[in-house]
Amino acid sequence: MAGLRFADLQSRPTEFLDLTSVTLEEFQQLVPPFETAYQARMAAWRMDGKPRTARRFTVYKNCPLPTPEDRLLFILTYLKTYALQVVQGRLFGMVQGKANQWIHVLLPTLLAALRTLGDAPARSLPALAQRLGGSAAEAATMVAPREEKPTPIPAPASPLLPMTGRNGASSAPKTLLNRPRVIAARKKTTR
Numbered sequence: 287m288a289g290l291r292f293a294d295l296q297s298r299p300t301e302f303l304d305l306t307s308v309t310l311e312e313f314q315q316l317v318p319p320f321e322t323a324y325q326a327r328m329a330a331w332r333m334d335g336k337p338r339t340a341r342r343f344t345v346y347k348n349c350p351l352p353t354p355e356d357r358l359l360f361i362l363t364y365l366k367t368y369a370l371q372v373v374q375g376r377l378f379g380m381v382q383g384k385a386n387q388w389i390h391v392l393l394p395t396l397l398a399a400l401r402t403l404g405d406a407p408a409r410s411l412p413a414l415a416q417r418l419g420g421s422a423a424e425a426a427t428m429v430a431p432r433e434e435k436p437t438p439i440p441a442p443a444s445p446l447l448p449m450t451g452r453n454g455a456s457s458a459p460k461t462l463l464n465r466p467r468v469i470a471a472r473k474k475t476t477r
Contacts, residue, residue: 289379290363292355306362313358316399321354323398324391333387350380351388361392 295302299310306313328343351357356378364374375385400406408414415425 289350290359290377292353292359295359305366306359307366308362313355313362316403317354317358319402320358320396320399323402324354324357324395327391327395327398331391333391335390350378350384357388357392358396360388361396364389365396 295305296310302313303309308316325343328338330338332338345352351360360374360378363369363377367374369377371385371389372382374389375382378385380388397406404417408417411422411425411429414429415422418425418428
């Protein structure tokens, strides 16, 4: 199953931007730290998430994402489109299970690469202030405030539809299943 490849897509910069949200120049700047982070991760971990103990990592010739550019294209496309894993796998020529494994390997790799470049997202207001080189108060003015929780609307005194409860004993015969001689769905009991 052949899929989407960087070599095929690099000649179409607009389509590349649509799929990844980065230009070809930004992509090329991101490839070396991404590949370094990928090699470091694969030296310590296997694709299934278990620690690597025996063989060292090598890229096989039948690998669905053989080049660093293909791996980076895969994860950036996934982050941009958030397609179902089965769709992402089909797009890149693999089954859903393999797409799941690649996503779980490449997401931390991308985050590590962005951290080495200093482009990882800031997760707190002080971290954002430090990154922007200002105070936390100045950074707070740049961040959109969270929407407040809507105030709960009190319930009306009487419901729109009348509520019905049980009318009494059921008319269906009860089957006692806790006796040793009663077997459900048989007319006669056997000893």
